[in-house]
Amino acid sequence: MAVQRRNAAINQEDENRVPPKRRTSGNGAWMASPAVQTDETFFRTYYHQIVTAVEVLIDFVTVVSTFFLARLLHPLIGLEIYDSVQLAPMDWGAALPVAGACALIVFIFSVMGMYRKNLSLLNIDEMRRLFRTVLAVAIVIFTVSFYLRIPFSRLVITLWLVLLLFFMVFVKMLFFKVHQALHLRGFNIRRVLIYGAGEIGRKLYKNILAFPKLGYQVVGFIDEDPAAFFEELQRVDLTGKNIPKLLGTSLDLERFVKEESINELIIARKGLSSDDILEITTRCKELRIQFKIIPQLYGYFIENLTLQEIGGIPLIGERVWPIRRFSLLVKRIIDVALSLFVCVFFLPVFLLIALLIRKDSPGPVIFRQKRVGRKGREFTILKFRTMYVDADRYSFCPKDSSDPRITPVGRYLRKTSLDELPQFFNVLRGEMSIVGPRPEMPFIVEKYNPLHRERLEVKPGITGLWQISADRQMEIHENIDYDLYYIQNFSILLDLAIMVRTAFSGLLAMKTA
Numbered sequence: 001m002a003v004q005r006r007n008a009a010i011n012q013e014d015e016n017r018v019p020p021k022r023r024t025s026g027n028g029a030w031m032a033s034p035a036v037q038t039d040e041t042f043f044r045t046y047y048h049q050i051v052t053a054v055e056v057l058i059d060f061v062t063v064v065s066t067f068f069l070a071r072l073l074h075p076l077i078g079l080e081i082y083d084s085v086q087l088a089p090m091d092w093g094a095a096l097p098v099a100g101a102c103a104l105i106v107f108i109f110s111v112m113g114m115y116r117k118n119l120s121l122l123n124i125d126e127m128r129r130l131f132r133t134v135l136a137v138a139i140v141i142f143t144v145s146f147y148l149r150i151p152f153s154r155l156v157i158t159l160w161l162v163l164l165l166f167f168m169v170f171v172k173m174l175f176f177k178v179h180q181a182l183h184l185r186g187f188n189i190r191r192v193l194i195y196g197a198g199e200i201g202r203k204l205y206k207n208i209l210a211f212p213k214l215g216y217q218v219v220g221f222i223d224e225d226p227a228a229f230f231e232e233l234q235r236v237d238l239t240g241k242n243i244p245k246l247l248g249t250s251l252d253l254e255r256f257v258k259e260e261s262i263n264e265l266i267i268a269r270k271g272l273s274s275d276d277i278l279e280i281t282t283r284c285k286e287l288r289i290q291f292k293i294i295p296q297l298y299g300y301f302i303e304n305l306t307l308q309e310i311g312g313i314p315l316i317g318e319r320v321w322p323i324r325r326f327s328l329l330v331k332r333i334i335d336v337a338l339s340l341f342v343c344v345f346f347l348p349v350f351l352l353i354a355l356l357i358r359k360d361s362p363g364p365v366i367f368r369q370k371r372v373g374r375k376g377r378e379f380t381i382l383k384f385r386t387m388y389v390d391a392d393r394y395s396f397c398p399k400d401s402s403d404p405r406i407t408p409v410g411r412y413l414r415k416t417s418l419d420e421l422p423q424f425f426n427v428l429r430g431e432m433s434i435v436g437p438r439p440e441m442p443f444i445v446e447k448y449n450p451l452h453r454e455r456l457e458v459k460p461g462i463t464g465l466w467q468i469s470a471d472r473q474m475e476i477h478e479n480i481d482y483d484l485y486y487i488q489n490f491s492i493l494l495d496l497a498i499m500v501r502t503a504f505s506g507l508l509a510m511k512t513a
Contacts, residue, residue: 047187047188047215051179052115055115055175056106056109056110056115058171058175059106059109059114059168059171060102060103060106062164062167062168062171063102063105063106063164064098064099064102065167066160066163066164066167067098067102067160069163070156070157070159070160070163071156073159073163074153074155074156074159101141104140105137108133108136108137108140109133112129112132112133112136113129114126114129114130114133124465124494124497124498124501125489126172126176127169127172127497127500127501128491128493128494128496128497130165130168130169130172130497131165131493131496131497132493134161134164134165134168137161137164138161141157141161142154142157145157169500169504170504173501173504183215183217188215189215189216189217190215190216190217190263190264191217191219191260191261191262191263191264192208192216192217192218192219192262192263192264192265192266193218193219193220193221193222193247193253193256193257193260193262193264193265193266194218194220194221194222194244194265194266194268195221195222195223195250195265195266195267195268195269195280196221196223196267196268196269196270197221197223197226197229197232197233197246198223198229198268198269198270200268200270200294201221201223201266201268201269202229202232202233203481204266204268204294205218205221205244206481216264218244219245219247219256219260219262220244220245220246220247220256220260221233221244221245221246221247222246222247222248222249222250222252222253222256223246223249223269224249224250224269226246226248226249229246233246250280253265253280253283253287254283254287257287257289262289263289263290264289264290264291264292265280265284265289265290265291265292266291266292266293266294267280267281267291267292267293267294268294277293281293327490327491327492330492331433331492331495332433334434334492334495335427335433335434336427336428338424338434339424339425339427339428339434340428342421342424343424343425343428346421349418349421350421350422353365353384353413353418353421354384356409357384357385357407357409357410360407360408360409360410361388361389361407361409362389363385363388363389364385364389365384365385366382366383366384366385366422367382367383367384367385367386367387368380368381368382369381369383369441370441370442371439371440371441371442371460372439372440372441372442372445372456372460373431373432373439373456373459373460374456374457374458374459374460375456375457376445376456378442379426379429379431379432379439381423381426381431381432381439382422382423382425382426383419383420383422383423384413384418384419384421384422385407385410385419386406386407386409386410386411386413386414386419387405387406387407387410388405388407391405398414416506417467417506420462420463423462424462427462431459432459432460432461432462433458433459433460433461433462434461434462434463434495434499435461435462435463435464435486435494435495435498435499436458436459436460436461436464436486437455437458437460437461437464437466437482437483437486437487438460438461438464438466438467439460440455451480451484452480454483454484454487455480455483455484455487457487458486458487458490463498463499463502464482464483464486464498465482465483465485465486465498466482466483467502468498468501468502468505469482486498
């Protein structure tokens with residue numbers, strides 16, 4: 001059958017030839033003609049080098065700026081009375097060592113992998129790497145100062161590192177948006193076809209959308225049975241902006257490559273024989289396009305695939321994800337400390353929200369509902385009430401603020417996530433954590449399959465990867481990838497990175513609410 005498909009495709013070569021034309025991508029961005037692409041060859045070839053150089057320069061400026069900002073704030077916030085070192089006025093003679101130290105810090109950024117191209121879910125690994133890098137910078141600075149006995153204000157350096165972490169998080173998030181904007185405008189895009197519209201192919205498509213820095217643009221899918229996956233593809237992106245196209249079957253590969261200027265084919269179809277894979281990769285070589293293959297066993301292990309090599313022979317297995325007790329202890333300490341801080345210092349906010357809810361609509365201030373926590377244990381989750389009391393408490397969640405069940409005050413609370421504040425009491429009671437998968441209702445958990453039940457291995461959280469993603473429009477159990485990623489990559493640094501992203505998202509929501 002593979003040979004027949006190949007012969008049929010070759011016989012249609014002359015019939016399917018079409019001249020190059022101007023076209024737009026699926027999101028409306030204009031795609032350059034071959035002549036324009038030739039003019040942009042230099043920028044396309046060295047895009048990542050140019051962008052990385054700009055990123056390094058901006059990081060250097062950020063490091064220098066935060067140092068001088070720390071020196072400026074040091075006396076303004078009264079730290080000089082606690083400092084044993086008198087700060088000397090900055091002059092050009094001192095500027096050179098400072099610049100050298102800042103250059104060394106940027107070099108540490110590079111060594112720690114801050115400029116790597118590979119990304120993780122929601123770019124969260126970059127945030128975790130940033131925390132680890134700033135910690136390494138602190139260790140280097142204080143170690144060097146101890147052995148060389150360099151006289152400087154440790155309070156200034158501590159303030160500098162705190163400011164550096166804050167501003168670097170902002171810079172990295174901004175750079176992520178810049179990459180996204182450039183690629184959405186069709187700059188340095190690799191146009192990709194996905195062969196296989198099944199579960200793995202659709203998941204790959206979603207991940208490509210989540211990682212714009214990689215510069216992939218999925219033109220569409222090809223599959224031997226396109227009609228079988230039409231409805232599933234419509235659900236890949238509920239916003240309707242990035243619904244993928246089913247172009248046809250592998251018989252039309254050559255035509256699609258020429259018409260759509262395809263650069264790469266990703267083979268994600270299950271059940272292909274060795275001959276089928278060899279045949280499709282041979283056609284890719286003949287068409288001068290790159291190809292990548294997702295291992296056939298990936299569909300069975302989904303998230304738990306690991307690759308080991310013994311003497312050049314690859315071995316594929318299932319990965320085990322133990323969570324260390326010490327990490328859980330540290331996580332619990334952080335949960336209790338932050339929850340106490342929120343409950344004490346934000347008490348006026350709690351009282352103000354309660355007063356607004358009372359005046360807005362009749363009914364209790366606190367909404368209570370049964371949810372399922374770690375190991376399947378049920379508990380009562382607490383939230384500020386955002387809907388009218390006659391709304392069914394176990395009905396589907398509102399998709400947007402226009403839902404008639406939501407009260408006027410509730411619209412603001414839901415948009416800014418302030419309705420979640422009472423859940424810090426759930427954290428103090430040990431039923432929840434600050435970071436973790438969202439807790440589901442019991443009747444949904446009853447329908448869990450073995451993969452879904454892995455969510456119950458950790459405590460549910462107030463915030464998590466799903467909450468800070470663009471997929472909040474979908475049901476929690478329909479985005480199992482986020483929860484599995486969190487469980488498999490659990491660390492205190494990952495929790496801190498998610499908290500920082502949540503804080504930024506919350507501040508942005510308050511500004512636009």
